[in-house]
Structure formats: structure tokens, C-alpha cells
Amino acid sequence: MKDISISVRNVSKDFKVPVKGHSNTLQERFLNPFQKTQYREFVALKDLSFDIKKGEFFSVIGPNGVGKSTLLKIVSGIYLPDKGEIDVDGMLVPFLELGVGFNPDLTARENVYLNGTILGLTKRELDEYIDEIFRFAELTDFADMSIKNFSSGMAVRLAFSIAIKVKSDILVLDEVLAVGDAEFQKKCYDYFDRIKGKKSILYVSHALASVEKYSDRVLWLKEDRTYEIGDPKTIVNKYQNAV
Amino acid sequence: MNRNDIDLYKQFVKTIFKMRYKGSLLGFFWVLLKPFFMFLILFFIFSSTAGQVGNLTSKQYAVYLLSGLIIYTFFNEGIIWGMNSIMERAGLIVKINFKREIVVISALTMALINFCINLLIIAVIGLVLNLSFSLVGVSYIFLICLTMFLGMYGIAFFTSIWMVYVRDLAHIMELVLQLMFYASAVFFPIEFIPEQYRFIVKFNPIAIFIQSVREALINQNITNLNFVLGSLAVSLLLVLIGSFYFKKNILKVAEHF
Numbered sequence: 001m002k003d004i005s006i007s008v009r010n011v012s013k014d015f016k017v018p019v020k021g022h023s024n025t026l027q028e029r030f031l032n033p034f035q036k037t038q039y040r041e042f043v044a045l046k047d048l049s050f051d052i053k054k055g056e057f058f059s060v061i062g063p064n065g066v067g068k069s070t071l072l073k074i075v076s077g078i079y080l081p082d083k084g085e086i087d088v089d090g091m092l093v094p095f096l097e098l099g100v101g102f103n104p105d106l107t108a109r110e111n112v113y114l115n116g117t118i119l120g121l122t123k124r125e126l127d128e129y130i131d132e133i134f135r136f137a138e139l140t141d142f143a144d145m146s147i148k149n150f151s152s153g154m155a156v157r158l159a160f161s162i163a164i165k166v167k168s169d170i171l172v173l174d175e176v177l178a179v180g181d182a183e184f185q186k187k188c189y190d191y192f193d194r195i196k197g198k199k200s201i202l203y204v205s206h207a208l209a210s211v212e213k214y215s216d217r218v219l220w221l222k223e224d225r226t227y228e229i230g231d232p233k234t235i236v237n238k239y240q241n242a243v
Numbered sequence: 244m245n246r247n248d249i250d251l252y253k254q255f256v257k258t259i260f261k262m263r264y265k266g267s268l269l270g271f272f273w274v275l276l277k278p279f280f281m282f283l284i285l286f287f288i289f290s291s292t293a294g295q296v297g298n299l300t301s302k303q304y305a306v307y308l309l310s311g312l313i314i315y316t317f318f319n320e321g322i323i324w325g326m327n328s329i330m331e332r333a334g335l336i337v338k339i340n341f342k343r344e345i346v347v348i349s350a351l352t353m354a355l356i357n358f359c360i361n362l363l364i365i366a367v368i369g370l371v372l373n374l375s376f377s378l379v380g381v382s383y384i385f386l387i388c389l390t391m392f393l394g395m396y397g398i399a400f401f402t403s404i405w406m407v408y409v410r411d412l413a414h415i416m417e418l419v420l421q422l423m424f425y426a427s428a429v430f431f432p433i434e435f436i437p438e439q440y441r442f443i444v445k446f447n448p449i450a451i452f453i454q455s456v457r458e459a460l461i462n463q464n465i466t467n468l469n470f471v472l473g474s475l476a477v478s479l480l481l482v483l484i485g486s487f488y489f490k491k492n493i494l495k496v497a498e499h500f
Contacts, residue, residue, distance in 0.1 A: 080494040
């Protein structure tokens with residue numbers, strides 16, 4: 001366990017998807033007291049095991065709906081697995097979305113404090129970083145403007161500038177590159193270069209070029225709920241041939 | 244509790260506070276104005292019919308009514324906001340792994356802040372009416388308020404989770420609270436209730452809290468001390484059991500939002 005950051009052991013996860021217009025109210029049960037709500041079992045993950053070593057860049061690829069995001073949420077401690085175990089050694093911060101908790105009615109400065117503390121920074125640390133965050137996001141002149149007046153690009157830049165200040169041993173990243181323009185993606189890649197080898201990273205992306213370039217190992221989740229782990233080049237090639 | 248948890252708690256409270264009165268002209272003053280107008284309405288309805296209400300002079304009735312309204316509002320807001328807290332933050336909870344308890348306690352803190360502001364109204368009206376406050380009386384009011392706060396915190400650990408599964412809870416709770424409003428003798432003297440129904444007020448904890456606050460304010464008397472201390476113990480127990488229940492279930496509800 002010493003050099004392992006994340007250990008996933010035989011993890012399975014099913015979701016119960018209600019078949020007919022089910023709602024979380026008693027109304028339906030009153031109206032149809034004899035009808036049992038029918039569920040369709042949806043298997044998201046089946047008997048999945050892997051380890052991520054300290055400092056390893058570990059990517060997950062696969063088509064939509066194979067449980068990539070579910071896996072990230074289970075590892076991040078947001079969902080509970082039905083079966084199996086997860087061990088996480090170190091401080092883990094998930095980025096399933098940039099700018100989590102951003103409130104459009106608050107000013108950029110207020111949002112930095114809100115989002116920053118949600119991501120685990122203290123107020124004192126944010127006091128120290130705030131000028132740098134705005135400088136890096138190139139938004140110094142907009143610090144006291146409401147986020148709702150920001151373009152989506154500006155909001156993402158701000159969110160990213162906060163994100164790279166977060167202290168963590170393990171990062172969980174879901175499709176973070178999908179949101180920005182070319183310049184933003186370049187910033188992301190620079191950041192990857194900087195942290196590679198220093199933090200353990202669990203990365204989900206459809207940008208296969210970046211997966212191949214940065215990953216140490218790749219996990220390919222397949223539609224039949226089997227999976228394959230291996231070196232980036234081999235797995236990405238296989239995946240591309242399969243599609 | 245580490246440094247970040249405390250900072251996050253402050254951030255949440257600040258944000259709720261800013262958002263609640265944002266965009267309204269008078270903003271924060273609604274915290275003061277709402278109970279004050281409620282007070283004025285009820286006061287004029289009841290005291291205009293006669294020089295006095297029950298055995299109370301209109302001056303006593305003013306304090307009687309105000310303290311009832313303020314304690315009841317605290318209860319109402321604490322229960323509702325605590326219950327809704329997790330649902331309201333669902334978007335955040337499915338994205339990030341911060342300590343979920345902070346969401347619940349921030350909602351209750353908001354109710355507590357409102358309550359403290361409302362106490363200021365009592366203080367002002369008390370001064371206008373030339374009421375004398377005693378230190379013991381005021382401390383007793385704070386003890387009651389602490390008891391209620393802890394009790395509602397404990398309850399919110401359960402209701403905030405249940406709310407995710409059964410959304411009807413919002414409507415059910417609304418009715419229960421409406422019933423509690425009348426069963427707590429908030430705006431009428433207890434003598435107005437027929438003898439055979441008075442037990443409702445006698446055994447209703449909120450009514451007992453309200454009566455104790457009134458006694459402390461109007462007569463500087465400490466009443467129902469044993470009951471209050473007992474409730475404090477029960478409330479602490481509720482928080483303990485509640486936080487255990489909450490920890491066990493919060494991860495399970497995440498996929499039901």
C-alpha cells in the first residue's frame with residue numbers, strides 16, 4: 001500500500017433506473033397502490049480492479065455510458081460502490097467540472113473564495129493567492145464584477161486558475177479539456193507537464209492524443225463491461241481499431 | 244474539524260446570507276421587517292377589540308406576542324432550512340467531496356442569525372415599553388435557544404436525508420408546522436384554549452419553550468428549568484445519533500438526487 005495512491009478492488013456498481021415516469025413522490029403510490037415501480041438494472045461497473053501508483057498518470061478511455069464518470073465519482077467518495085473496495089492514500093481533489101459552486105450572482109472575487117474553500121483551500125491561503133489567481137486568469141480588472149456578466153471562457157479561465165492552486169496528492173480529472181479553447185487547452189497541457197510525476201492523476205478524456213502523450217498507463221472500459229489495462233500506445237491503438 | 248472546514252462553513256453562511264436578500268430593495272432589512280409587520284398585524288387584531296387580551300395588558304401582550312413569534316419563526320426556519328439543505332446543495336454534492344455536515348449546519352446557522360437579529364427587535368420594543376431585563380432571564384433565553392438549535396440540528400440530519408427520497412416531506416412538514424403554530428399559543432393567551440384541550444400546549448415542547456421565554460422576559464422568572472435541561476440532553480443525543488445516521492446514509496443518497 002505504501003507506493004499506491006488509489007486501489008480499486010473488485011468494484012461493481014449498478015443503477016436502478018425506473019422504467020415508467022417515476023417520481024419521488026407518494027402520489028404515484030397513492031394512485032397505483034398495487035403497481036410496483038419497475039426498475040431496469042443498469043450495470044455501470046462490473047468487477048473492476050486496478051491500482052494507481054504514487055505519481056502515476058492513469059487515464060481512462062472508452063465510449064459514452066461505460067461508467068467512466070461513475071468510476072471517478074466512486075473513487076472521489078461521492079458514490080458508494082455496491083461491491084468491492086476503494087482505498088485512497090493521500091488528499092484527493094476531484095475536478096468533475098471546473099468552477100464547482102460558482103454562484104453567478106456573486107462577484108469574481110467572492111467566487112474565488114467560495115470555490116477555493118470548496119476545493120480545500122483555507123481563507124488565509126486564498127488571501128495570499130488571490131492576486132496571482134486573477135493575474136494568471138488575466139481578469140485582474142474584472143475582480144469585482146458578477147460572474148453572470150462573464151463569458152463562459154472567462155469563467156473557465158478563472159476556475160482553472162483557482163484549480164491549479166489546490167493542494168492535493170491525487171487529482172481526479174473528468175473531461176476538463178472539453179470546455180475551453182485552444183489557448184486554454186495549452187494552459188492545461190503546461191500544467192500537466194508541471195505536475196506529471198509529482199501528483200497521482202486519474203484522468204478521463206476523449207482527447208486520445210493527450211491520453212497517449214501524458215499517461216503512464218491506460219484503462220479501457222468496454223461496452224460489454226470487460227476492461228483492459230496497458231501502456232498508452234497499445235491500448236489507444238486497440239481502442240481506435242475497435243471503434 | 245480542520246481549518247478548511249471552518250472556512251468553508253463561513254463561506255456557506257456568507258453566501259446563503261447574501262443570496263437570500265439579494266436583488267430586493269431593502270435587502271437585509273426584510274429580516275427585521277417581516278416579523279415586525281407580522282407582529283403589528285396580530286397586535287392590532289387582538290388588542291384593538293378590547294383594552295386587554297385575556298389577563299394581559301396590551302403592553303404585556305405586545306411582548307407576549309413578539310416573543311412567541313420570534314421563537315416560532317426560529318423553529319420554523321430551522322426545521323425547513325435544515326430539511327432542504329442537502330437537496331439545495333445537490334449540484335455541489337455530486338461534484339465534490341467536502342464534508343457534507345457543513346451544508347446542514349450552515350443552514351441552521353442562518354436561522355440562528357435571523358433569530359439573533361429578531362432578538363434585537365425585542366430589545367428595542369422592550370426599551371420602548373420600559374421593560375426591565377434581567378441578566379439571568381436573558382441567559383435563560385439563550386440556553387433555550389441553544390437547546391432548540393441543537394435539537395433542530397439533530398433533526399435535520401434525518402430530514403435532510405429523507406427529503407431526497409420522499410419529496411412530499413416538504414408539504415407534510417408545512418402542514419405540521421402550521422399545526423404547531425396554532426398548538427404553540429404563539430399569538431393568543433393560553434386561557435383562550437378550552438380546558439380540555441390545554442394539554443396540547445402543556446406537552447408541546449415548542450409551546451413550553453415559548454412560555455419559558457415569555458416568563459423570563461415579562462416576569463424575569465426561570466420556569467420549566469428541568470424540562471429545558473432535559474431537552475438539552477435529548478438534543479445532544481439527537482445530534483450524536485443523527486450525525487451517525489447522516490454519515491452512514493449521505494453517500495447512498497447521492498445517486499438519488
